[in-house]
Amino acid sequence: MNYEKMYSTIDTHVAGEAFRIVIQSPIRLGGDDIQAKQDELKNNFSNEKNLLLNEPRGHRGMHGCVVTPSRVADFSLLFFNHQDVSNFKYEGLLATVTALVETGNLNRAANDLYKVETVKGIYTLKALVENQEVTSVSIESESCSEIEANLDYTLVRVDDDRNYLLYTLPDSIPSIELEHLAKLNRWGLERTTELMNENIDYVGIVVVESVSSSPGKIRSVTFERDGYILRSSGVDSTFAILTALGQKENSESEIENHSIFGSSLTAKRIAGDEHRFSLETEAFITGSHEFIFDQDDPLKEGFLLA
Known part of the structure; x- marks a missing residue:
């Protein structure tokens, strides 16, 4: 040896x-x-x-x-x-x-x-x-901002550096739950394949589902550029979702972002700075x-x- x-x-x-x-x-x-x-x-x-x-x-x-x-x-x-x-x-x-x-x-x-x-x-x-x-x-976080919003997705830049494309959960997928993992996986692979030949700079694709019964609670799945599903709800993804929600009326100052595997991350808007967020968790x-x-x-x- x-x-x-x-x-x-x-x-x-x-x-x-x-x-x-x-x-x-x-x-x-x-x-x-x-x-x-x-x-x-x-x-x-x-x-x-x-x-x-x-x-x-x-x-x-x-x-x-x-x-x-x-x-x-x-x-x-x-x-x-x-x-x-x-x-x-x-x-x-x-x-x-x-x-x-x-x-x-x-x-x-x-x-x-x-x-x-x-x-x-x-x-x-x-x-x-x-x-x-x-x-x-x-x-x-550093400064986060919404760059573009169109009918398909919202483009958010985290830390003035990393771009994420946020999609609303499509009607073809009932919810972000493990029982629908196969449908979510196919959807993610289709999106990453479509974007492969387009001149769009992005780190990940995030599909988001709001939980109507629990304000401030979100479910999401993040796909990396090769279509692989991130194993957590993602710190960057959580910051990106909170950034996009901040553009809406009566927006939340805190969200609890749940992954498809049952873990969650909670992010808060930093007081006095609408573009920066804090996150506390355990490793x-x-x-x-x-x-x-x-x-x-x-x-x-x-x-x-x-």
């Missing part, structure tokens, strides 16, 4: 979305510039990234995070993901702060505030700890692992199931 090829990770999830956090590995990224390190990670280490993301070690829903030192924050966080997946996810920040604090890889801050450096900027998170367990972690550690990259393994890079 060659321990120089060992990767130590902490596996986590936020509302069902899985993150594999690399805390020790042979991956060496030079310099202090966060963008240069992210570019180096993106353009190299394909075997190593596939090892961690694909079956039989990972799966299509797995996201990768690499923790590195930072001179301007408590640590810096780099993302690596499957093709057509955003290279930044709020959930990764929430999961990593939780994992590092709970495992002792990050000293607890006296004020419970932690700064994380990313290619999108430096974010401040608040993590509340009880009995060495992070009971909640919260973050605030969970599901395991710690050590992976070995073996050049002789016929499945050393794994595979994806259709």
Whole structure:
């Protein structure tokens, strides 16, 4: 066994979305510039990234995070993901702060505030700890805005950076429930296929259902660019829905966004700023692992199931 090829990770999830956090590995990224390190990670280490993301070690829903030192924050966080997946996810920040604090890889801050450096900027998170367990972690968005509304969808830009297309649940699908997953999946694949050849810049497609009996409660499903269904209701998606609702009369200042798998995220409008939101949730550690990259393994890079 060659321990120089060992990767130590902490596996986590936020509302069902899985993150594999690399805390020790042979991956060496030079310099202090966060963008240069992210570019180096993106353009190299394909075997190593596939090892961690694909079956039989990972799966299509797995996201990768690499923790590195930072001179301007408590640590810096780099993302690596499957093709057509955003290279930044709020959930990764929430999961990593939780994992590092709970495992002792990050000293607890006296004020419970932690700064994380990313290619999108430096974010401040608040993590509340009880009995060495992070009971909640919260973050605030950057500016979000509605860009376009037409008969088909509403285009919302989250953090002045990532575009989401919001659709109302079509009449052909009774509700966003697991029993209608096959219909939802077909609908999402049809939309992503239609958009593939159109010149529209977007990160995800969100289909939304309001729950008439519960004001402020939303059900949604987010499809990534390859048609894959996000496993959670999505932080970005929740911010995007709240942004779109803000354009309507008597709009909600808080929504509870439920996924098809039963998890939920709650976002609130920040007082005095109609374009920014806050979200508080809990992340969970599901395991710690050590992976070995073996050049002789016929499945050393794994595979994806259709």
